[in-house]
Amino acid sequence: MPIAAQQFPVVGGGQGRDVSPAIVAHMSVVYAEKAELCDHLEAIADSLPDQIDTMLCLRVAGRLVPLMRQAHRFEEELLFPLFEASAAAQQADATIGRLKSEHVYDECSAEEITEELLHIGHGHPIRNPEAFGFMLRAFFDPVRRHLAFERELLLIARQG
Numbered sequence: 312m313p314i315a316a317q318q319f320p321v322v323g324g325g326q327g328r329d330v331s332p333a334i335v336a337h338m339s340v341v342y343a344e345k346a347e348l349c350d351h352l353e354a355i356a357d358s359l360p361d362q363i364d365t366m367l368c369l370r371v372a373g374r375l376v377p378l379m380r381q382a383h384r385f386e387e388e389l390l391f392p393l394f395e396a397s398a399a400a401q402q403a404d405a406t407i408g409r410l411k412s413e414h415v416y417d418e419c420s421a422e423e424i425t426e427e428l429l430h431i432g433h434g435h436p437i438r439n440p441e442a443f444g445f446m447l448r449a450f451f452d453p454v455r456r457h458l459a460f461e462r463e464l465l466l467i468a469r470q471g
């Protein structure tokens with residue numbers, strides 16, 4: 312059994328719509344941290360090229376990829392099956408397919424951003440501030456939209 316499912320059992324079984332409070336609480340924490348990381352990335356983008364906080368770069372670099380992977384794994388193992396079981400999910404397959412492909416894209420982007428954040432955080436010159444700013448914005452704006460959508464999904468899964 313996947314680790315996430317062992318830690319966060321779905322209450323009541325049945326159609327899988329009774330979402331454990333532990334799942335909701337965990338997702339709330341993960342989503343809050345994701346939203347905070349997006350805020351940090353926006354602050355970094357706004358501070359380019361001369362006002363960069365190198366400690367912030369290192370802090371975000373250390374958390375970005377692990378958090379994205381953790382959130383995606385949890386969603387794909389628990390949230391999406393709950394959504395699929397929901398009576399409201401008439402187009403669940405297409406929706407989940409889209410979300411999963413966004414996960415893959417976001418993880419690749421997170422790795423590239425992390426590499427640049429480490430480079431900058433360790434005091435090296437920013438290679439191309441304009442391109443890096445664009446890369447950051449092309450990451451955190453879609454991730455915020457993705458996050459908002461999945462928060463709604465969690466509500467749908469809870470309501471069944």
Ligand SMILES: [Fe+2]
Nearest residue numbers: 383386410461
């Ligand atoms: Fe997601």
